Amino acid sequence: MKKENVSEAVIRRLPRYYRYLDELYDKGVVRISSSALGDRMGITASQIRQDLSCFGEFGQQGYGYNIQELRREVGHILGVDKTHSLIVVGVGNLGRALLKNFHFANMGFTVEAAFDVDLRLVGTTIKGIPIYELRQLEAYTHRKVPDVAVLTVPQSVAQETADRLIACGIRGIWNFTNVELTAEGEDVQFENVHFADSLLTLNYRITRTLAQDT
């Protein structure tokens, strides 16, 4: 297994492999060739072979990949088989949507608590997850530091809330605020979900398409 120096582009494709393999596994498919997998994913068979070769030897010439095995291996590389703890900070519509509908457990995460400033929410639960007052964050994390915080607070308080989370010792922030967060020399992993970038990319493509049509 050669796991060092894997490029960012390969890392970005791994979750997609996992998603497709998971879907095939759920359907009960046992084997798939790299070309059939590539057709489904819209990439070439050689790209797949090259990507997976970063992590070891998978599949057999002429037999394709064993889906259960490859899914387990890719899941292992992604860390899905280790359980990480997670808190949700900000229980507005987006925080609530994630708490209610997102399958954190399938991704290797246990949601332990949620935090908000709205006292009407404090003391209630969503899917069994307790909502605490944001003021209690430091006291809560003092007992045990969660691995990841989902940041779904308003933009105006995004950086200050991130600063508090980092001061509490949290080392992974899943950032939905559309603010570029900084971490003053601390070793923190930010993963940003930029809805705006995604919609602008779509805008670019439809603007081109519509221009061609006329």
Add this chain to the structure above:
Amino acid sequence: MKKENVSEAVIRRLPRYYRYLDELYDKGVVRISSSALGDRMGITASQIRQDLSCFGEFGQQGYGYNIQELRREVGHILGVDKTHSLIVVGVGNLGRALLKNFHFANMGFTVEAAFDVDLRLVGTTIKGIPIYELRQLEAYTHRKVPDVAVLTVPQSVAQETADRLIACGIRGIWNFTNVELTAEGEDVQFENVHFADSLLTLNYRITRTLAQDT
């Protein structure tokens, strides 16, 4: 201006340029050098010059970029200065979060209507946007086809709802369902927001970081 054959990677970076330029513009900054912009964005000055050269001549040697001008140009390339119409299909927590908090207008979109199957929502409005019954979709789009649909329905009905939207003539789908949609030979642009891929990427990185710490 040479606008043809711009690589997917450059297109993916354009929204980020726009986001940074917009922020600088809001702060009243007039000029910025490619190296200062690169420092903020975490990319090299030469990458910036190379990316922007795909679209024409910007900036002046020794003077940097005029922010207002470059923001307008990048916005133009992204189609932000043309208004496209948009509908939101599915008014659950996520649909509601987008309707309430996302600045569609800043991205060049006018939200015209939302649709849901929940009769308790039908007839109400969110930020002035009317919510219609999903059954009315065909009648609604018969008058005028919106440019883009935001798809925030449950996974189980994602493809069938996309099929209906495509049959109505919609050519851009902003897909939040985590289902890989297909469009049977139709020229449709899908832009997928895969929350799961994003969280798995974070999981990969924190798993590596935590392993190094121990």
